[in-house]
Amino acid sequence: MQSAMAKENPSERQAAPAFQGDTDQLLNARIVIVDDEPTTMEVVKAYLEETGYRNFVLIEDSSRALATLERQRPDLLLLDLKMPQVSGFDLLRDIRLHPKLNHLPVIILTSSSDNQDKLQALDLGATDFLAKPVDSSELQLQLRVRNTLAAKAYQDRLTFYDPLTQLPNRHLFMESLDWGLTSARDDEEKLALLCIELDQFDKIRDTMGLLAGDEILRQFTLRFQKVVKGIDMMGRMEVDEYVPVNLFRLDGGVFTLILHRIHSERDAASVAACLLEAIRSVLLVKNTELYLTASIGIATYPMEEGDSHFMLQLASSAKDHVKANGGGTFQFSSRRINTQYQQRLSLEARLRKTLDRNELKIYYQPKVEVQTNRIAGVEALLRWQINEATIIPPDKFIPIAEETGLIIPIGQWVMGEACRQLSAWQRGGIAPIGMAVNLSPAQFQNKQMPAVFKQIVKNSGISPQSMTLEVTENMFLDDVDRKIESMRHLKDQGIKLALDDFGTGYSSLSYLKNLPLDELKIDRSFFIDLFKDAKSRALVSTMIYLSRSLNLTTIAEGVETDEQLSFLKKSACDLYQGYLFSRPLPPDELFEMLLPANG
Numbered sequence: 372m373q374s375a376m377a378k379e380n381p382s383e384r385q386a387a388p389a390f391q392g393d394t395d396q397l398l399n400a401r402i403v404i405v406d407d408e409p410t411t412m413e414v415v416k417a418y419l420e421e422t423g424y425r426n427f428v429l430i431e432d433s434s435r436a437l438a439t440l441e442r443q444r445p446d447l448l449l450l451d452l453k454m455p456q457v458s459g460f461d462l463l464r465d466i467r468l469h470p471k472l473n474h475l476p477v478i479i480l481t482s483s484s485d486n487q488d489k490l491q492a493l494d495l496g497a498t499d500f501l502a503k504p505v506d507s508s509e510l511q512l513q514l515r516v517r518n519t520l521a522a523k524a525y526q527d528r529l530t531f532y533d534p535l536t537q538l539p540n541r542h543l544f545m546e547s548l549d550w551g552l553t554s555a556r557d558d559e560e561k562l563a564l565l566c567i568e569l570d571q572f573d574k575i576r577d578t579m580g581l582l583a584g585d586e587i588l589r590q591f592t593l594r595f596q597k598v599v600k601g602i603d604m605m606g607r608m609e610v611d612e613y614v615p616v617n618l619f620r621l622d623g624g625v626f627t628l629i630l631h632r633i634h635s636e637r638d639a640a641s642v643a644a645c646l647l648e649a650i651r652s653v654l655l656v657k658n659t660e661l662y663l664t665a666s667i668g669i670a671t672y673p674m675e676e677g678d679s680h681f682m683l684q685l686a687s688s689a690k691d692h693v694k695a696n697g698g699g700t701f702q703f704s705s706r707r708i709n710t711q712y713q714q715r716l717s718l719e720a721r722l723r724k725t726l727d728r729n730e731l732k733i734y735y736q737p738k739v740e741v742q743t744n745r746i747a748g749v750e751a752l753l754r755w756q757i758n759e760a761t762i763i764p765p766d767k768f769i770p771i772a773e774e775t776g777l778i779i780p781i782g783q784w785v786m787g788e789a790c791r792q793l794s795a796w797q798r799g800g801i802a803p804i805g806m807a808v809n810l811s812p813a814q815f816q817n818k819q820m821p822a823v824f825k826q827i828v829k830n831s832g833i834s835p836q837s838m839t840l841e842v843t844e845n846m847f848l849d850d851v852d853r854k855i856e857s858m859r860h861l862k863d864q865g866i867k868l869a870l871d872d873f874g875t876g877y878s879s880l881s882y883l884k885n886l887p888l889d890e891l892k893i894d895r896s897f898f899i900d901l902f903k904d905a906k907s908r909a910l911v912s913t914m915i916y917l918s919r920s921l922n923l924t925t926i927a928e929g930v931e932t933d934e935q936l937s938f939l940k941k942s943a944c945d946l947y948q949g950y951l952f953s954r955p956l957p958p959d960e961l962f963e964m965l966l967p968a969n970g
């Protein structure tokens with residue numbers, strides 16, 4: 372049985388399709404009774420409840436019946452013929468014409484001994500009859516209901532499930548996709564449809580035979596189900612026990628997967644990558660080792676807008692496109708997302724080689740004392756120099772480095788390079804300054820980080836007290852205790868900690884008192900409107916006051932004008948950073964600035 376409630380995914384209702392012998396599934400069937408006499412309905416219900424049925428909807432007003440049936444999608448309807456307003460005949464006729472209700476089994480409740488009525492109801496598609504009053508035919512009622520439901524369950528199984536893989540088939544897929552798109556629209560959620568085809572399936576089946584083909588499909592179904600079960604997407608997707616049935620087999624070597632409630636297109640890409648990985652590992656069929664690949668096309672809502680047929684067509688043509696180009700990968704149906712992904716993939720591939728190729732550079736931006744304009748320190752800012760003319764800013768590649776884990780070696784390199792540079796400058800005779808390095812949340816996930824950093828600082832010969840690590844507020848969204856512990860390790864070595872981009876992230880201030888901080892950096896967004904907006908001035912003054920009260924050094928970021936600087940002087944801000952004093956500069960240019968003659 373595959374009927375569904377208003378907000379219930381049709382494929383979720385029953386992970387395992389009900390079968391004739393499966394009593395519990397039968398007892399769970401949804402039974403609607405339409406009769407203008409409430410007592411009749413109550414009696415029928417009471418008898419059926421005695422047997423164990425538990426899922427009833429009673430409708431007295433037959434004019435509301437069709438709408439309720441559409442919403443409830445029951446497994447069985449018990450219908451009175453003689454009713455005011457809409458008669459049982461009318462309703463039966465409407466049901467048989469309804470695209471989604473036309474297979475609904477209908478048992479007619481009739482006191483009428485009029486055979487003409489019965490014949491007419493049969494003509495209109497009644498499944499069976501029950502004589503009213505029901506109390507005299509209790510056993511008959513049980514038997515008729517049970518048999519009708521069992522027949523429907525069997526029929527549903529044949530209609531909605533693929534006998535080879537036991538996966539729901541194209542019919543149930545189309546219903547689920549319809550449902551998914553409607554819910555996604557109603558709840559403003561994102562949905563992805565993956566269309567998956569095993570690349571060499573037809574060829575292998577032709578050469579190894581039909582049975583081998585079946586075996587391949589069964590084995591891949593198991594692998595796909597395992598992937599779907601294992602999707603955790605770092606909490607980005609809601610996964611429940613029903614997820615496996617969101618996998619469908621359409622025909623031949625073609626499967627589909629519906630991902631409900633995804634957070635971004637990237638979720639769909641990750642699942643596609645996992646499926647491809649699962650397919651790639653060797654398959655043993657008839658003592659032959661097979662290496663297969665698949666082509667996957669992905670259509671996402673709301674990026675694409677259309678009905679279920681349109682979405683399937685999009686995903687399927689994206690899949691065909693992959694296949695025509697040799698298979699073994701995935702592609703989005705939207706050109707825009709595809710281009711983004713192509714760019715991202717090539718950037719990712721290049722990023723993996725940056726360290727070997729010496730393409731990463733560090734620029735340094737002075738941190739300057741507000742009152743004296745003396746350089747108190749510098750901040751190391753990473754640049755990726757792809758070639759002589761092209762420099763990629765950190766915002767473009769740090770997120771990729773974070774996702775791929777490359778941030779760990781890159782972060783260690785930055786730390787090593789910044790320490791080495793400071794040591795070289797010191798040997799070059801500059802006045803003592805501090806060095807600040809930015810850290811991503813992902814680096815704090817790495818348990819070894821504090822120890823590794825300690826070693827790096829030690830090897831460079833500089834004092835740990837001259838180092839500051841800058842972290843952002845979004846770092847404390849999860850796993851706070853662990854991260855605070857890592858911060859304390861760093862502090863114990865003498866390294867200072869700054870809270871970067873303050874005021875833009877996490878909204879709770881209570882964490883400020885728990886963090887072992889030394890500096891607070893007010894985000895540059897507050898300075899953009901400083902003189903257009905009195906509220907920005909109020910916020911900046913308050914943040915400076917807050918920072919002072921907590922005994923922290925306050926730094927203003929992104930100071931571009933003299934007016935901004937004089938405001939900071941009046942507000943007793945300690946340090947500032949910004950284009951007014953200097954942009955981030957390559958090390959040799961900054962060295963010139965640091966030499967005593969220029970200081």
Ligand code: C2E
Pocket residue numbers: 736751752753764765766769782785808809810811841871872895928929930931948949950951955
């Ligand atoms: P951030 O740490 O807040 O760095 C300040 C950013 O503001 C820098 O951008 C800097 O060039 C820019 N900036 C400074 N003064 C001004 C100004 O007066 N006006 C304007 N419009 N901008 C100014 P950048 O270098 O592009 O860095 C962006 C972000 O990338 C940094 O923000 C930091 O979060 C991250 N980042 C940079 N290097 C690293 C690194 O080595 N590791 C990690 N994990 N993140 C890094």
Ligand code: MG
Pocket residue numbers: 750809841871
């Ligand atoms: Mg910073």
Ligand code: MG
Pocket residue numbers: 871872892894895928
């Ligand atoms: Mg900042």
